[in-house]
Amino acid sequence: MTQSYERAAPPDDGPADPNRWRALTVCLVAGFMTLLDVSIVNVGLPQMEAGLRASPADVSWVRAGYTLTFGLVLVPSGKLGDALGRKRVFLLGLFLFTGVSLMCALSPTAQWLVVARLLQGVAGGLLNPQIIAMIQQLFRGSERGKAFGLYGGTVAVATAIGPLAGGLLIEAGGWRWMFLINLPIGVVGLVLGVLLVPKIPPRRRGRGMDLVGVALLGGGITSIMLPLIEQEQGGAAVHWWLLGLAAVLLVAFVFWERWWKGRGLDPLVNLSLLRTPSFGASSLVGLAYFAGYPGVLFILSLYLQQGRAYSALAAGATSMPFAVGSAISAAVSGRAVYRIGRVLVVAGLVAVLAGLIPAAVIIQHDTGGAVWARLFLPLLVAGLGSGLVIGPNQTLALQFVPPASSGTAAAMVQTGQRIGMSVGTAMAATMFFGHLKVLRHDYSGAASRSLYGAAALVTVALAAASVDLAAARRLRRRPATGQAAEVPGSRTGSAVVKRS
Structure with missing residues (x-):
């Protein structure tokens, strides 16, 4: 029988760090802050436009510019962490993110805010690959899957709760508080990071x-x-x-x-990583899924505020079932990935579609009343599915990657996710506003059309995960040879598939 990459194989590459869970807490708080800023501005864009007299292009760059620079620096940042040490680059990114958040909050003009958001994206992109790489290096065995599950839950919850957090802060003190809130979190994170995050020796620097x-x-x-x-x-x-x-x-x-x-x-990217089992397929799953689900929350916010005249707070609160569902399923998916593997991701994607398509139907036939109540169950189901996708897919992507290359590999996966997010959000916005140009005030039709488009992208992710699952099962059914076969792309010997 062949031990394949259908299920994650938890490597045991040395003793675990005794401070790993404290360090993970610091990393997740910092990661939550940077990922929250992807979606938190969505509900504050009208207030920014009015307060700074910004043009529609300025407002778009405030939101999209962050994603652009975030994705742009991910791979060089992962490489930098590989070479200089995770803790050093993590603290640098957190320091810059905190300082630039103050620049955003104090912006006197729209142009100032756009530049500050571009810099904030650079800082977020500098920080995030170090988090995944530290999980890969600090944790061993099945604990690694649990840690990745917590990270996946953090990603899903941060994205889903952003509109609600933005609405609360706008109600409390205006849009500038969406950035000021990062200051105390960042300062505390820096102090705890210095004290609790262990120094991970950098790998030997390559030439050139x-x-x-x-x-x-x-x-x-x-x-x-x-x-x-x-x-x-x-x-x-x-x-x-x-x-x-x-x-x-x-x-x-x-x-x-x-x-x-x-x-x-020493190349920027070791292309042999693409031959590592499940890495390429998991990267494609992440790209397609992140093209789908963030656009759902963006369109839902637009629909509720513009089409149903919800306040920013009420629109944000509607997405809470998705956040709660993600948190619940992410808490258990990390442990289950080593037993179930790719099947868990496939099931999660099916659940996302099972919630997303009914939500689109509900909005399409919305005639008034408490639409938030009718969306509660579909968004909860979609959230439960999302928690089964993000963390386990990250675990499967990196399961055979040598720890010394984990920063670069994590950055490659995240770059695909950022590109996917940009593609999906642009498609969703185009479908939404394009429909309104033809049929003015038909916000229900515009939103449902965009949600069906997001469902199509999630279906692409499901197809990629299903193909990878089928490939793993074919490998497992191969006749036993009694020999050990080295996993392609892992010349370090860190991952070996044994045949028995």
């Missing part, structure tokens, strides 16, 4: 600085995301030709990385 690789990858990612941001703004001048440039730059990046490594130098 791959600046050309950084430029090619950064240019490719920017060329993908810029036209999506332009499309989201609703303008006529969308530079779609940049997608062609992105393809050229990314192909050039692949050839450059191979040439750079062939000279005995």
Whole structure:
């Protein structure tokens, strides 16, 4: 019988750090803060537009610019953490994020706020790969899956609770408090980070600085995301030709990385990671899923505030069942992933669709009344499914990745998620506002159309997870040879598939 990558194989690569759970708490609080800022601004955009006399393009850049720079620096940041040490880069990112949050809160003009949000995204992108990499290095065995489950729950809850948190802060003191709230959290996180996060020795630095690789990858990612941001703004001048440039730059990046490594130098991305079992499939699942579900919460906020005249607080509160469901299922999914593996992710994606499609039908036929009550159960089911997807998928993606490369690998997965989020949000906004241009005031039709589009993207994620599951089962049914086969892409010997 073959032990395949259908189920996560918890490696035991040395004693666990005694302070790992305290360090994880600090990391999750910091990660929650940076991920919350992805969605918290959605409900505050009208107040920002009025208070700063911002143009629609300015408002769009306040939201989308953060995602752009966040995704842009993820891979270089992961590499930096691999080389310089996780704790050092984590604390640097947290310090910058806290300081730039103050810049956002004190912004005198819309242009100032846009620049501050771009810098805030850089700080968030610097910090987040270190969190996943530290989980990979601090935890051992089945505890690693539990820790990733908690991280997945943090991602889902932060994204879902953002509109509610934004609504509460706006009601309490205005939109600037959405950024000021980061100051006490950041300061406490810095102090606890210095005291509780252990120093993880950096791996031996490779030869050469791959600046050309950084430029090619950064240019490719920017060329993908810029036209999506332009499309989201609703303008006529969308530079779609940049997608062609992105393809050229990314192909050039692949050839450059191979040439750079062939000279005995240290590449920005070790492309052999893509041959690691489940890494590529899990990355695709993450990209497609993050293209789907954040757009749901964005459209729901637009629909309730613009179409149903809900306050920012009431619109945010409607998403609470999703957040609660995510938290509940994420708490148990980390332990279950080592027993169930990819089946858990497939089941989670089915549950997301089982909640998302009824929600779209409810909104499509909404004739008034308490729509929030009718959405409660579908959003709860979708949230329960989401908690089964994010953390376990992250565990499966990194299960055979050597710890020394975990920062770069985690950043690659997260970069796909950021691109997916930009693609999905742009598609959702385009479908929503495009429908309203044809049928004015038909907010129910616009929102349901966008939710069906999000469901289609989640279906893509389900297809990718199902294909990976089928491939794992085919590998398991192969005749036993009595030999051990090295996992492709893991020349370090950290992951071996044994045949018995």
